[in-house]
Amino acid sequence: MAPEADQPLSTPTGEPAWKQRAVERSTQAAKRRAEQRVERFLDAAQAIMAEKGTTDFTVQEVVDRSKQSLRSFYQHFDGKHELLLALFEDAMSKSAEELRALAAQQSDPLDRVRVVVQELFEISRPDLSARQRPLFSDFAMRLLVSHPAEMRVANAPLLALFTELMEELEEADLLRSGFTARRGAALTMQTVMFNAQSSGQEGAHPITAEEIWDYCANGFTMDAPTS
Structure with a gap:
């Protein structure tokens, strides 16, 4: 049976096309298995943190919970720091997606910033483990x-x-004159997260999400918002 016209017999390097397909298939399968192993380690670490309410756990605990080997762990992570970093990056990415969806529910651009600022403050506070995915305040x-x-x-x-x-x-035309969008974004985000992660250190009168919004809004808008 003759090969179809659109199926080349060899690659540009001269390697048989069937060989390249076989290698790619094998590589893809190995990648999927590696991703599954990584997810099991991440899920195990998340479960342990949820139970303990802290990032104070050992690599061996994660290995035991995941029912995988220590050798497999170190094939994918240099150590606990890299595991925590992976969890932290994943949490930040998912939180950004959720905040974007929340902002999309608002029609006014200032309201979109407000709901994101207030929600980020709430989910970044270290004492709300019941309603949030941990943002690893101590690790951060x-x-x-x-x-x-x-x-x-x-x-x-x-x-x-x-x-x-x-x-x-x-x-x-709501951004303060002389302010760039990226500069305003960085300053606002850092203000919100730092104050949220320091929440509880103000004694009997902790900073609230409404106060954070009022402070941020009056810092980057042309005129103070009325709501």
Whole structure:
């Protein structure tokens, strides 16, 4: 049976096409298995953190919970720090998606920023484990000091969202003169998250999401919002 006209007999490098297909199929299968193993480690770590309410766990606990080997763990992660970083990046990415969906429910650009600021403040607070995916407050603070480049990568999805929202304010002539959208996004996001992660240190009168919004809004808008 003659090969179909659109099926080349060899690749540009001269390697038989059937061989390349076989290798690609094998590589894809190995990649899927690796992804499944990684997910099992991540799920195990998440379950342990949910039970303990802290990131204070050992690699061996994760290995035992995942029912995989220590050797397999170190094939995918350098150690606990890299595992926590993966969990943190995943949490930040998912939170950005959820906040974007929340913002989309608002028609006014200022209201979109408001709901994102207030919700980010709430989910970043360390004392709301019952309603939030942990944002690893203690780990995030350590990461900011010891691995700032890794922190920037983890924060990229949130920063992208805030930048988009600030660009919408700019288009609506609501962004303060001389302020760039990205600068406003970074300052607002950092203000919200730092204060949320420090929540509880103000004694009997902790900062609220409404106060954070009022402070941020009056910092980056042309005129103070009325609501």
